[in-house]
Amino acid sequence: MADAPLVLGIETSCDETGIGIVRGHTLLANTIASSMDEHARFGGVVPEVASRAHLEAMTPTVDAALTAAGLKFSDIDAIAVTAGPGLAGALLVGVAAAKSYALGLGVPLYGVNHLAAHVAVDQLEHGPLPKPCVALLVSGGHSSLLLVPDVAEDVISLGSTVDDAAGEAFDKVARVLGLPFPGGPHIDRAARDGSGAAIAFPRGKIDDGTLDFSFSGLKTAVARWVEAREAAGESIHVPDVAASFQEAVVDVLTRKALQACKKYDVHDLLIGGGVAANSRLRALAQERCDAAGVRLRVPRPGLCTDNGAMVAALGSDLVAAGVRPSTLQIPADSSLPITTVHV
Amino acid sequence: MLVLAFDTATPAVTAALHDGERVLAERTTIDARRHGELLVPTVEQVLQEAAVPLREVTAIVAGSGPGPYTGLRVGLMTAQGLAGTLGVPAYGICTLDAVAYGSGLTEPFLAATDARRKEVFWARYSDMRTRVDGPFVDRPADVPVNGLPVVGAAATLYPDVLGDGGGAPPYPYAGALAALAAERLAAGVPLDPPRPIYLRRPDAVVPGAPKRVTA
Numbered sequence: 001m002a003d004a005p006l007v008l009g010i011e012t013s014c015d016e017t018g019i020g021i022v023r024g025h026t027l028l029a030n031t032i033a034s035s036m037d038e039h040a041r042f043g044g045v046v047p048e049v050a051s052r053a054h055l056e057a058m059t060p061t062v063d064a065a066l067t068a069a070g071l072k073f074s075d076i077d078a079i080a081v082t083a084g085p086g087l088a089g090a091l092l093v094g095v096a097a098a099k100s101y102a103l104g105l106g107v108p109l110y111g112v113n114h115l116a117a118h119v120a121v122d123q124l125e126h127g128p129l130p131k132p133c134v135a136l137l138v139s140g141g142h143s144s145l146l147l148v149p150d151v152a153e154d155v156i157s158l159g160s161t162v163d164d165a166a167g168e169a170f171d172k173v174a175r176v177l178g179l180p181f182p183g184g185p186h187i188d189r190a191a192r193d194g195s196g197a198a199i200a201f202p203r204g205k206i207d208d209g210t211l212d213f214s215f216s217g218l219k220t221a222v223a224r225w226v227e228a229r230e231a232a233g234e235s236i237h238v239p240d241v242a243a244s245f246q247e248a249v250v251d252v253l254t255r256k257a258l259q260a261c262k263k264y265d266v267h268d269l270l271i272g273g274g275v276a277a278n279s280r281l282r283a284l285a286q287e288r289c290d291a292a293g294v295r296l297r298v299p300r301p302g303l304c305t306d307n308g309a310m311v312a313a314l315g316s317d318l319v320a321a322g323v324r325p326s327t328l329q330i331p332a333d334s335s336l337p338i339t340t341v342h343v
Numbered sequence: 344m345l346v347l348a349f350d351t352a353t354p355a356v357t358a359a360l361h362d363g364e365r366v367l368a369e370r371t372t373i374d375a376r377r378h379g380e381l382l383v384p385t386v387e388q389v390l391q392e393a394a395v396p397l398r399e400v401t402a403i404v405a406g407s408g409p410g411p412y413t414g415l416r417v418g419l420m421t422a423q424g425l426a427g428t429l430g431v432p433a434y435g436i437c438t439l440d441a442v443a444y445g446s447g448l449t450e451p452f453l454a455a456t457d458a459r460r461k462e463v464f465w466a467r468y469s470d471m472r473t474r475v476d477g478p479f480v481d482r483p484a485d486v487p488v489n490g491l492p493v494v495g496a497a498a499t500l501y502p503d504v505l506g507d508g509g510g511a512p513p514y515p516y517a518g519a520l521a522a523l524a525a526e527r528l529a530a531g532v533p534l535d536p537p538r539p540i541y542l543r544r545p546d547a548v549v550p551g552a553p554k555r556v557t558a
């Protein structure tokens with residue numbers, strides 16, 4: 001696709017200012033500025049801090065992405081931007097940037113759904129998506145199971161969390177165990193020295209016949225377990241607690257993902273989002289996919305966490321599909337439904 | 344010189360084009376909740392009305408606040424983005440300076456806008472062009488009015504303490520912002536980069552120990 005248009009993608013739905021540049025499904029730049037360090041002491045992302053950081057970071061991050069790709073602004077053929085879901089004030093900075101670039105360059109704008117972009121990004125690494133595929137998206141902000149007949153046109157929600165996102169549960173359990181924010185990588189690391197079978201933590205909604213998730217009860221169960229041991233004056237083996245908690249999360253995630261594949265007779269599963277970097281999730285998903293005859297696709301970690309390349313990838317699909325561009329009046333929609341792939 | 348100016352730091356979404364001598368076009372919509380949706384169409388309308396293509400603009404100016412942050416950032420991000428793609432400079436001018444300039448006053452006065460949370464953003468001027476103190480954020484009763492007239496929407500919002508002066512103009516209309524910018528540029532006065540004046544820290548509390556779930 002040497003003559004496919006150059007698409008610049010902008011992602012600001014949470015704490016990462018991400019700029020990606022693609023031509024077709026070829027990744028040319030994926031530059032990220034994160035404000036995570038500023039949020040860490042608050043134990044979670046502070047929306048106003050994130051919004052301020054996006055405004056500070058946008059221009060330098062775009063410049064860095066253009067430099068990395070060896071391009072000038074005027075080379076860009078289309079702009080794609082996360083229009084939602086996400087933090088309202090954070091999204092607004094990205095959408096304002098995208099509109100100003102589209103207006104200034106005289107190129108089309110594509111406002112896209114953040115979750116669909118998490119699916120589309122895998123094409124930059126593993127080529128075109130099988131149609132259909134099932135996608136499991138897990139991060140600090142989302143836990144969703146999707147049926148994806150066509151990522152540019154048609155994405156169907158099969159299930160999502162009824163309370164906490166999976167990544168949120170990691171953060172909260174990390175706090176209980178005295179591990180730093182964000183909790184995911186720290187729990188993953190601690191769990192390597194522990195046994196996932198040490199403590200039988202509950203699996204929320206495991207066999208309830210839905211494809212929804214629940215992690216709030218698990219989080220509370222871990223806190224109760226730790227508090228009971230502390231009250232009894234017993235020491236806590238953090239690696240065992242971390243491993244057993246992690247096992248409960250990934251057991252439910254992978255089990256439901258494969259239930260979805262079976263129910264819809266789909267043979268390709270894609271896992272994305274920050275939690276897709278979890279080593280136990282990758283291992284158990286691979287094991288269960290192999291057993292079920294399902295092909296597993298997981299983008300490399302830099303494409304799993306929020307980034308601009310995913311937005312550019314979906315934008316590129318929209319251009320290729322001949323989708324009508326967005327107007328320069330589109331709002332940022334913090335609760336954009338997944339059924340709306342583009343606005 | 345062709346200055347495109349806009350401000351989104353108050354409920355007014357306002358844009359104007361100035362050729363160094365006069366305002367060629369100005370549009371303003373009052374809608375405190377839709378800055379992100381309204382700004383670009385407003386800019387497009389102004390360009391169309393003046394029959395000027397965007398690529399002929401030589402400088403972009405945005406009101407840099409102080410003002411409620413979500414809207415404020417839309418204007419400043421747009422200024423940076425247009426400047427970057429057009430290859431022209433972008434500047435920020437204090438939003439209260441545009442209110443002050445629009446008043447046309449030649450005597451000392453205050454300009455004050457709504458900061459929400461029962462506070463106001465304000466600054467003191469010796470005349471329409473000259474800020475001598477501020478900007479600050481304070482409760483209306485704590486603003487040292489000292490008998491000076493007060494312009495800006497805060498005067499009509501808190502007439503008992505800020506009412507002297509009647510509050511006109513209520514907003515930083517972009518025509519005034521553009522004219523002020525053109526004046527300063529022509530005089531060779533260095534302008535600030537398009538960066539926000541916040542005056543408040545983000546609301547965020549460092550958490551203590553995790554809450555116990557068992558009694």
Ligand SMILES: [Zn+2]
Nearest residue numbers: 118139273306
């Ligand atoms: Zn995400």
